[in-house]
Amino acid sequence: MQTISFHxxxxxxxxxxxxxxxxxxxxxxxxSRSIVLWRAADPTKIHDEExxxxxxxxxxxxxxxxxxxxxxxxxxxxxxxAGNGGWYCYIACDDGANTKHRMYxxxxxxxxxxxxxxxxxxxxxxxxxxxxxxxxxxFNVNELCxxxxxxxxxxxxxxxxxxxxxxxxxxxxxxxxxxTINIAxxxxxxxISGQP
Numbered sequence: 001m002q003t004i005s006f007h008x009x010x011x012x013x014x015x016x017x018x019x020x021x022x023x024x025x026x027x028x029x030x031x032s033r034s035i036v037l038w039r040a041a042d043p044t045k046i047h048d049e050e051x052x053x054x055x056x057x058x059x060x061x062x063x064x065x066x067x068x069x070x071x072x073x074x075x076x077x078x079x080x081x082a083g084n085g086g087w088y089c090y091i092a093c094d095d096g097a098n099t100k101h102r103m104y105x106x107x108x109x110x111x112x113x114x115x116x117x118x119x120x121x122x123x124x125x126x127x128x129x130x131x132x133x134x135x136x137x138x139f140n141v142n143e144l145c146x147x148x149x150x151x152x153x154x155x156x157x158x159x160x161x162x163x164x165x166x167x168x169x170x171x172x173x174x175x176x177x178x179x180t181i182n183i184a185x186x187x188x189x190x191x192i193s194g195q196p
Contacts, residue, residue, distance in 0.1 A: 015069045018043065026114060028054065028070045028089065035070045035091060037114060054089065054118045055106055055127060063093035063104055063129050069147045072114075073189075079157065080188055087114060088121065088189040090159075091129060092146025101144045103161060104129035105189050121190060130190045132159075137195050139163065139182070159186050161196075 013029025013036060020026070025043045029036055034056035040049035057064045070091050077085035087108035094100040106129045110116025119126040132148075134140050144164040151158050161184075166177040184196035 017071045019072065028072055030067045030070060035067060039115060050115055052115045055091065062095045065096045066094045068092035071149055073150050075189065084188060089118065090148035099144055101146045102140050103132040103145045103148055105132060132190050132192065134192045139196055157186055158183050
């Protein structure tokens with residue numbers, strides 16, 4: 001039996017998310033305890049060109065550890081309200097305990113300069129995420145949430161995410177543990193509307 005090695009020429013981080021913008025490719029990945037964003041005209045040379053650390057949380061917060069699945073999306077003011085338009089990055093983070101994974105969002109605070117500052121969309125604090133609110137349910141409060149993705153159906157924005165039931169009491173080897181894939185409408189990148 002022959003062994004074949006493969007080196008990915010585009011990404012050497014976890015959870016890659018790539019999208020085109022202004023004639024270049026943008027790539028974000030989790031890199032240990034941070035979210036790194038690269039930009040290049042040639043995706044195979046993405047690690048040789050421009051990059052920033054978009055988010056590297058300080059210790060001691062509920063969002064300080066175990067960053068998962070960053071995804072960057074753009075919304076216009078018409079889609080999410082006057083003054084709110086811009087680039088948003090969804091992230092799942094925890095305080096060091098896997099069962100405490102929750103969904104957060106940061107916004108590019110410098111307009112379309114994706115290699116600029118990222119932070120809280122409500123307060124403008126750099127390097128501080130906003131926890132996603134579920135006013136009509138207890139999601140993102142008492143159970144794991146993460147792995148966000150966004151879709152647009154008939155001009156309505158929906159967020160999809162995973163959740164878990166039973167891990168903290170039964171572990172993954174118990175028949176009472178299971179995961180769910182959820183979908184919910186949202187009116188702001190940080191606020192879900194209705195029941196998922």
